Amino acid sequence: MVSRTFGWFLLAVPVLLAVAGPLIAGPAVSVGVPWQPPDAAHPLGTDVLGRDALTVILTGGLPMIGMTGAALGLAYLVGVPLGLFAAGRGRWADEAVMRSLDLVLAFPSLLVLMVLAATGHRGPGVLVPAVAALQLTAITRVVRAAALAPGCRTAVEALTLQGRPWWRIQLGYVARYVTGPVATDAGTRLGVVLYLLASANFLGLGLPADSPDWAVVIERNSEALYTAPAVVLVPAALLMALCVGTNLVTDRLLAARWVSL
Structure with a gap:
């Protein structure tokens, strides 16, 4: 208690x-x-x-918490459906989604933010989507792994044999199954997003130098x-x-x- x-x-x-x-x-x-x-x-x-x-x-406090919440929300809004799609549409979808997202891993996070700043792309309107995109690969992997877990796949196979469409299975059952892993990941990822946003502001890439952030x-x-x-x-x-x-x-x-x- x-x-x-x-x-x-x-x-x-x-x-x-x-x-x-x-x-x-x-x-x-x-x-x-x-x-x-x-x-x-x-x-x-x-x-x-x-x-x-x-x-x-x-x-x-509001600028930092607001940007962190916006970046996290945007990342999961895109990452969760992508992970469910990769897990539910067969090998071709899995390979297409995951190999495309693996390209993001080739770029160091802070380097991406610094390149954006060097090209004149600064401020929350650029920083929030950039940080969200940098988290997309990891979030999609978490969702995909949870959706492909043995316990989940057994139920999915049973529902498939009953004639349920793949999208209904993914949204109606699998989405609920991955809620726990996604929530756990979100709690940990908050610190990662906060670190990236704070680092960007430390480097002068985010908010103005006179901001009370x-x-x-x-x-x-x-x-x-x-x-x-x-x-x-x-x-x-x-x-x-x-x-x-x-x-x-x-x-x-x-x-x-x-x-x-």
């Missing part, structure tokens, strides 16, 4: 701050000198641009880790809580699902 509550707590804190923070805090504008120590007016001090660190942190704030204030640690450690802790909380909650929900079956 304690572990379940702790997981929800870890997940709720960064999400609630990201959603409610902009409503609570005012605009993130310069209010003093850079890296000013904490005082009564600025409990966490100021950042590299002289902005109140607490205000920056309260307003910076947590990843940008960590990168811009990393030099002040020892003199103004709060402005670096607080957003870093929130990102860590988001990843750990998501995995704990996912594990608990899946465990409860299997117990109820």
Whole structure:
């Protein structure tokens, strides 16, 4: 019970701050000198641009969480149907889908993001689809492997012998069967997507340098880790809580699902 509550707590804190923070805090504008120590007016001090660190942190969660959720959602929206198609339409479909997606593995993720930036393709509108595309191969492989598992294939063969069309079998039965592996993968993949987006922002490929986004704030204030640690450690802790909380909650929900079956 304690572990379940702790997981929800870890997940709720960064999400609630990201959603409610902009409503609570005012605009993130310069209010003093850079890296000013904490005082009564600025409990966490100021950042590299002289902005109140607490205000920056309260307003910076939504861009990062929003881009992470959008990239994950887009990747699974495409990857799950592709995996089901590859598993359900025979060897030719399997080979065509998987060999095509294997081409993506030849390109290092950060190199792809840097090439996009070097050609002038920057910002969330480019970054989110690019990160989603980089995750597509792994997601499709997870779905395909789950759909080809012996327990699933036995039921699929029985349904096929009953005359059910392949698409109905894949959507009606196999899609439900792969829900557990997909949810487990999503909890882990959240950290991968978060890392890619944060790395892109660290390298200046994503959001503008004056964005209050947590990843940008960590990168811009990393030099002040020892003199103004709060402005670096607080957003870093929130990102860590988001990843750990998501995995704990996912594990608990899946465990409860299997117990109820």
